[in-house]
Amino acid sequence: MSAFIEEKLEEILPTVSKPARYVGGELNCVYKDHADVDVKWAVAFPDAYEIGMSNLALSIVSHVINSRDDAVAERVYAPWPDMEQAMRAHGVPLYTLESKTPVADFDFFAFSLSYELSYTNVLAMLDLAGMPVRAADRDAGRPGGGAWPLVIAGGHCTFNPEPMAPFIDLFVIGEGEEILHEIIDTWKAARGLPREELLLRMAQIRGLYVPRFYESRVSDRTDPSYSCPDPRFAEADRRLFQAVVPARQEVPPRVVRRLVWDVENVPYPTKPIIPFIEVVHDRISLEVMRGCTRGCRFCQAGMITRPVREKSPRRLMELARQLVRSTGHEDISLVSL
Ligand code: SF4
DSSP states (O other): OHHHHHHHHHHHGGGOOOOOGGTTBBBOOOOOOGOOOOOEEEEEESSSSHTTTTTTHHHHHHHHHHHHEEEEEEEEEEOOHHHHHHHHHHOOOOTTTTTBBBBGGSSSEEEEOGGGGGGHHHHHHHHHHTTTTTTGGGGOOOTSSSSSEEEEEEEEGGSSSSTTTTTSSSOOOOOOOOHHHHHHHHHHHTTTOOOHHEEEEEHHHEEEEOOOGEEEEEEEEEEOOOOOSSSGGOOOOOOOEEEEEEEETTTTTSOOOBBSOOOOTSSSSSOOBBSSSSOOOSSEEEEEESOSSSSSOOHHHHHTTTEEEEHHHHHEEEEEEEHHHHHHSSSEEEEEE
16 A cells, blocks of 8 residues: 555545545455465556446456455546546556555556547556556666556457557457456466566467557558548558558467356356445446347447357346345346447
């Protein structure tokens, strides 16, 4: 815990809107002593607390990591502009809600990317954490010594990772419950290696895309229809994009989506954190299935979560009872995708 951050929060919080967004301490929070674990994850949703607290994926990721004795996951959300301004004015870096530890002191800084409009928040959060925003600029390590956290992203947006590739070290393509364990085990086995070597080992994990080891292949032909009224892009590269291909022979030529087949027994957070303030989904979220039977061609979620996999009614009743007992909520959302 950072005494500096705690002290500054006493000063800042009375001056910002909804200070409960920034204090942690909610019912069902998981606390672990950082000295007792090998791997520390700051798990972030790049939007306001009320939206991030309603995100089931983030809750599942935290649950999977915290279920291990050797790892801890703590939460981070994008501060509202008034809080961001106050943090910058007082020199307070982005910190995790559970232990008030600066995000830059973690081993992983993980983002859930659900929609493209959150991308600028990702960059703002990296900057507020005091970290170089571009992945390549993090190779040199921290000025006082030590490595920057590995910045990792998952979620539906990673199916088109290239717009964020300059800023993210690792993309999880697909579902995370199983691959998270492989990432942690690989990191533990490779800790202390130079960042490039560590990332090369990570790139061997099925479903992990490490953009620095791939490059865009473009055609010799140019797009004659290209025109942009903005003079800044008048000289833009007009060659036609063909594919993303390996730039190193050690990495897989194609990154394959991860899929969890056994959704019946997949780990599920039965003690979700109960916020002090009203959030977007102020109720239990119970995932009944993954995928969608409809297959509408325009639907990103319907396509990338294929095939349909359902939990049994018996399992759903069991989870619902546990969730009602641990939260006190009286409403349940049956969710999918
Ligand atoms: S979730 Fe997507 S695929 Fe399923 S019905 Fe809705 S739009 Fe169609």
